[in-house]
Amino acid sequence: MPECWDGEHDIETPYGLLHVVIRGSPKGNRPAILTYHDVGLNHKLCFNTFFNFEDMQEITKHFVVCHVDAPGQQVGASQFPQGYQFPSMEQLAAMLPSVVQHFGFKYIIGIGVGAGAYVLAKFALIFPDLVEGLVLMNIDPNGKGWIDWAATKLSGLTSTLPDTVLSHLFSQEELVSNTELVQSYRQQIGNVVNQANLQLFWNMYNSRRDLDINRPGTVPNAKTLRCPVMLVVGDNAPAEDGVVECNSKLDPTTTTFLKMADSGGLPQVTQPGKLTEAFKYFLQGMGYRPDWYQSVPWFPPGRWAGVGSLRPWPCPSPQRLPLLPGPSQALASPDRLFTRLLSPPPRPRLCLLS
Template sequence: MGAYAPLCCSVDKLQFPTCTSRWQQEPANLYIYDLKRFAMTTELQEIAITEEKPLLPSPDPVKEAELAARILLDQGQEHSIETPQGLLHVTLHGSGNTRRPAILTFHDVGLDHKSCFSPLFKFEEMQEIVKSFTVVHIDAPGQEEGAATYPMGYQYPSMEQLAEMIPAVLQYFNFRTVIGVGVGAGAYILSKFTLSSPDSVEGLVLINIDPNARGWMDWAAQKLTTLTSSLTEQILSHHFSQEEMSANTELLQSHRERISRAPNLYNIELFWRSYNSRRDLNMDRSSALKCPVMLVVGDQAPYEEAAVECNSKLDPTTTSFLKMADAAACPSSPSPAN
């Protein structure tokens, strides 16, 4: 066999060869070859041979869970769900087990569920969660990949109407309760849904939320911005701070390119207008969210102060507040490890 001595056998005893470099490098293949040859050349007695090393390594449960989670994410089931306010594009990952609450996500303006949440749910620390829970991603109307452009003058749903579409999703999949994960506009919508249907939500993760309606100064600033800035730049200023806009980071450039080249840019504009016309959530500790809430905000996010104010309005015994360093548009996207 060239570089290594073959296995020699007699009736009295077995003589194993002296190890050489190739034997050390390829023990599994060589063991298999010599054991097969030995079985074919002698039938004089049964000889039990115990391997010093297993032929196949034992499975790594962490890697198996990660692989299973990635398969679930890559093989999502897409659904078009009819609601009283119109069709919703929803993607389900997992078995649809209704005995546990599903994880329900809602993305921000200028994003869809993939660009908003894929980095988070593919992160290693999330694998066990993805493996154990059904994940349901809602795309706001017209925001999903490949969506047809709405005709000019189309009446886009308000923030309240978008929240009213969620019960139809739970009913469609027969989920009794969910754990909501929302970013920006999605965080507002999930909060609105929870206020009207508290028994349907077991917990919320609200990222970069602004629970307040735009004031007169905000309204005037928005009107001025509309006249002087493109839609893409307006949405970027919603995701990033002025310092980040000036720095023109690689992350910001990738967002700018993706939004400006979106084939459904008019649909994005309609969602943006709807978000800017939102009403105050009117939360206080006596009538606030009853479920456990985690508030997450990037330390460079434009809505840091709004998130801090939201924290002050919620029950401190059921609310946790997490400020993430070096995070803006979506704290999950650039570096979930932080």
């Protein structure tokens, strides 16, 4: 991989071209942060506020960031020809290995919202060895049945496409208040995203299948996400019930559920500071510390089979190591750090950020 791929790229995949935007350059063996936006948006509308937040930029300068736009959803996208078959949600997930391979990423930390969260979760189920961790906002693991399909069709007959999508993105309170943010997104969804292409993506998302995950031990041969997961949803957001159900289906020892107060349907837009703080702690739980990036060699947190399979690795002197997070705030010596990173993460708890 070249030293810097910064900029826009169109990547060939088995199911068509994917528009990808790279920010930064690869940092050794560290994973890439790969994002996938929600339906109705693109990477700019979905993530610009979050990734432009000052504290988030302090984090991302240590990683290469890969923003993926769903087919035909990027700014200036050409309209698909008549009869074009939009990829299914499973096929959207199957397009991502081409991106990973093209840029030479060894692993990714995924950040997805809504439809994008579903795609990244499906990707992690199919290709678990490529995913180190996932931040899934507003994810709904449930498929859409005939009743849901009929309701969506009826809504499409009585509302414009931007308004239909807004009801997916924002809480009812935000829509009734017609906040400045809602007005801005109504205008941008209608003018920035190609409406015919958006309709195809919207239709496909609303015909998705169940994610088909179950908490380990609840059913024989249960399938679930093997990597650390942080679930995020705003209080009273339209996706709240879906995220709660997703939490019930994941491994409680590797999952954190974050419910953010006063954030509405798009917490990455309305509360970028709180989300950045949560993401920082999520990275720390995976073995990353911002002030260690330049000095501590990186080991893939999800790929340690046990002490017997590890070999000693160099570590900075104790005097240069920061305090570890936790109640005791004990000084981090090399042995302490080694123990810390080998230990399983604590059991998750519901986090309420107000």
